[in-house]
Amino acid sequence: MLSLVGLSTFRPGQREAVQAALDGRDALVVMPTGGGKSLCYQLPALATTDLTVVISPLIALMRDQCARLTSLGHPAVMLASGEDNQTALEQIRGGHAQVAFAAPERFASPAFRQALTQRKLALFVVDEAHCVSEWGHDFRPDYLRLATIIAELGHPPTMACTATATPKVAEEIVARLNLREPERVRSGFDRPNLSFDVLPFDGEGSVARKRATLVAGVEMPENRPAVVYCGTRKSTEEIAALLNAPAYHAGMPTEQRTRVQDAFMSGETDVVVATNAFGMGVDKADVRSVWHWALPSSLEAYYQEAGRAGRDGEPGRAVLLASRSDLGRLVRFIQEAEVTVEQVASLVNRLRAQGDLELAANEERDRILLAVAERAGALTLSPGQGGRVHITLADRPLDRGRVAELCRAAKDRRWQSYRSIEHYADATNDRCRRRQLLDHFGDPTPGQPTGRCCDIHDPPDWLPPITAAKAKGKKAPIVEDGPPVDEGELSALKAWRRERADGKPAYTVATDATLREVIRRQPRSSDELLAIKGIGASFVDKHADSLLELLAQ
Structure with a gap:
């Protein structure tokens, strides 16, 4: 039966979930990202000619899974904005589709609901089921309507799946969806092949150090493919430019997001900079590292996004670049x-x-x-x-x-979510990162890393030497690797520097190496200045306006 989806063995918990669906029972499936939740409903879906409906909040998730099933020769369709929904509805009505992927908002369409009534439903799947819970990190009001929809459809066997449900959230999922004596499948939350590093960046020059660490880390071959998560659309664009990588966020046109996702999935590009819109839906097995440029809103959100790394079982890294300044953004949210x-x-x-x-x-x-x-x-x-x-x-x-x-x-x-991520990212927190994550999700079993565990037990010596020193807050020499600069331009900047030094040694404003890098990069904003080695927040406060005006001339 596993050969239907190109696999040979079950992972922990999968057999029980599949059997519950085949027996016509409801189920709650809680497995970590990469634990194999999708097989729990795909396999029973392919064992019958009746229809399986899979509800998912992200187009990216549906597109990946739908494409995989169709590539294996299984008739699957998806309904979402930008898709050929009319053809999908015809496939459902005509009995050709075995699996139909849809967003919860799609139930506002009478045509979709009417099409479902013409088929016998083998299984109704609520993926990312934590979205139904106000205690979940990604609560979506549209999910609240699913219990009514399930009842309208005669309560077919229902499977709720999630990777990030704390025990409290799991109970709320059962109650909100009115699951009937569900089979409860809860595999361990540990991801033994992942290491978890929190690198603190605070104080003068912290943004420049943080950027240097990210650039150096992502450039390491063993860390690619890589996903870099940012907290806002603006920072996503900025970091994408820094890394010369594509950006992905909800403010981009659908076609552009699709191109970025397809390029990453096919290996055409091996780095993507994204908001959490890229999170749940990307099923790429060989991601080697996941970086968080900004603190996510909760520990559940962090673990889900970090879990995109190492889904193939090979070593993967989750790196959180932590700044206290990020907390203000979370408080504002x-x-x-x-x-x-x-x-x-x-x-x-x-x-x-x-x-x-x-x-x-x-x-x-x-x-x-x-x-x-x-x-x-x-x-x-x-x-x-x-x-x-x-x-x-x-x-x-x-x-x-x-x-x-x-x-x-x-x-x-x-506020509880805020405090959980604040404590996890605290530089003075010396508790094992893995243990903190397992405790948060109610998993008492000992962590069993197959390699490095975390920055608490195993200092991140994998970072390049200069970057490692910066990550620890130490001074590191500026290394120039750019082409020569025009001496006339350099003389103009030196004259500007003498004026800004106001009688103090010139190097207190900027070194010659920093001035040369300014000429090479031609920054146009304070953020672009901060990306230059040797320039920190203090420099920007004192000199940014004057220097940017000079460069503009």
Whole structure:
């Protein structure tokens, strides 16, 4: 049976999950990234001619899995923006498709729901099921509708899969999806072939040291293919330029994201710089290293993204470039995501007044407000026309006390996530990184690394010597490897340096080597200045405006 998907042996937990599906039972499958969750539903899907529906939050995830099944000769289709959905629907109705991949938003389409009613469902799969839980790191209100959809479809055998469910999240998944006495499959969370390094970067020149470490580390052949995760779209573009690698984030056109993903999967490029939009959906087995330029929002998010490395069982590295300054960004995200009783009440009042109770709800804040209002009993949500959400208002006053309770709970959960990643990345934290991760996910078994464990037990001596010294906060000599520069341009910068030194030794502003690198790179912003060896935050504060003005002339 395993030969259907080109494999010969089961991994831990897979056999139990497959058997539950074949027996028509519900299942909760919690396995680490790379543990083989997809086989748990793909194998039983291919053992029948009935339809298996796989719900996934990311187009990238669906595209990879759909392409793999079709390449093996198995009829699979996917429905998502930018795809040929009409042909996919025809394949479902006509009985040709065995597996249909779809985003949860797709259930807003009456045509899709109607097509599903014409087939017997062998299995309904909720992948990345932590998205259904407000305790999960990637909560998505659209997932809250899946329990209703499952019931409408007659509650076919349902399998919920996730890589990052803490015990609390796992219980909420079972409750939210109304799983019936599910088979609970929970394999160990350890990834023995991965090492976990946290490298601290703070103080003067920390951004330049951090950039140098990333460049040197990613350039090492043993660390490629590599994925570099950034916290914002802007930093994704900047780091992509630094590494001369493609960027990937949700703000890019669909076609461009597809090209980047395809180039990475095929080996045409072996480095991608991305936001978490690239995270869950990329099933590339030979990624050797995953780098985090910025702190992710939670330890669950970090472990899932780090787990993209070493899925083939060969050694892989997860490297977190930690800066205390990142914490401010996370605090800002928490504050921006906060919803209040007044905001929920305002939304409900607006809905009562407008009469048309279908919303596009494209903004994340609107979706969160709707989800809170629904939890408080003020309304119920169901799929509407054309991707909109249909709202049915309750015939009773808003329970402001319940809303306040829900708002507080959501805020508390976000702060708990913040504290977990803050503690993990703390430079003064001397607990084994692997042990911290296993404890967080409720796995008491001892970690069993097959190579290096983490920076606590095994200092990261794999870094190039100069970069390693910088990562430890030591001074390192500036090494020039660029072409000669125009002496006239260098003289102009030296004259500028003398003026800025204001009677002090010239080297207190910048060395000759740094000036030559400025000429080679021709920076146009403070961030580009910080990427130059020998330039730190203090230099930027004192001299950036003056130097950039001179360079512009």
